[in-house]
Amino acid sequence: MAISDLQLPAGVVTHSLSNSTQLANKLAADVADALGSAIAEKGRATLVVSGGRSPVAFFEALARQPLQWSSVVVSLADERWVPTTHADSNEGLVRRHLLQGPAAAAQMFGLYSSAASLEAAAVAADQALEDLPPIDVLVLGMGDDGHTASLFPNSPNLLEALAPDAERRCLPMLAPSVPHQRLTMTLALLATAKRTLLAIQGQSKLSTLAQALEPDERALMPVRAFLQPPLEIYWCA
Structure with a gap:
């Protein structure tokens, strides 16, 4: 199966590449x-990314791009509630693989705080995100269960996180794997991105995407909330 075989909504753009590189x-x-383009237009740009293993090569390739990095703000669609020095920290991953060389001049806008509880950390992140500049580019991934960011099926706060008019910008979430505790931007904030890109690799992810395109509840496969224009999907076998 190729991505061209999927019945995507009109206006969703696809990019099919030969390999992960x-x-x-x-x-x-x-x-x-x-x-x-955003820097040329308004003097600054905001990039929001997800963590995990998949984006490492993308981060390293992006770090080599010639940009006015001092005018770029980098933030996270989601974060594991662990210190930024922890091996599982998304912020730590971004700092190790993206904010290197000239790209180190970018401003990192993290979500983690060492609060008394996950909810307290989410409230602190929610308040801090009031100062996040408008999102110019959002880069998402997708899990085999149809989650994106840390919008996991069956997480207690999922329905609130997927509400288009949610008042919160950040909510605590529970993942089915360790570490369980997460912070995630809500759909209401993520959907404000000027440009949204979804990067997936392999036949299993393509099969998951095909399933997500079937008409059913968003909560069963939260990535469904993003499968509409102006989405762009990048895929390789």
């Missing part, structure tokens, strides 16, 4: 172009 390079070039 080509995907990382194409995604990095396109993100850099969008950030550069």
Whole structure:
């Protein structure tokens, strides 16, 4: 199966690449172009990314792009509630693989805080996100269960997080794997991104995407909330 075989909504753009290296390079070039355009237009640009293992090659390719990095703000669609020095920290991942060389001049806007509880950390992140500049580029991934960011099926706060008119910008979430405790931007904030890109690799993810395109409840596969224009999907086998 190829991504061209899927019945995607009109207006959703797809990019089919031959391998993971080509995907990382194409995604990095396109993100850099969008950030550069935003800087030229308004003097700054905001990029929101997800963590996990998949985006490492993309982060490293993006770090090599010639950008006015001091005018870029980088934030996270979601975060694990662990210190930024922890191996599972998304912020730590971004700092190790993206904010290197000239890209180290970018401003990191993290979600983690060492609060007394996960809810307290989410409230602190929610308040801090009031100062996040408008999102120019959002880069998402997708799990085999159809989650994106840390919008996991069956998480207690999922319905609130998926509400288009949610008042909160950040909510605590529970993942089915360790570490269980997460922070995630809500759909209400993520949906404000000027440009949304979804990067997936492999046949299993393509099968998950095909399932997510079937008409059913968003809560069963939260990525459904993003499968509409102006989404762009980057895929390689």
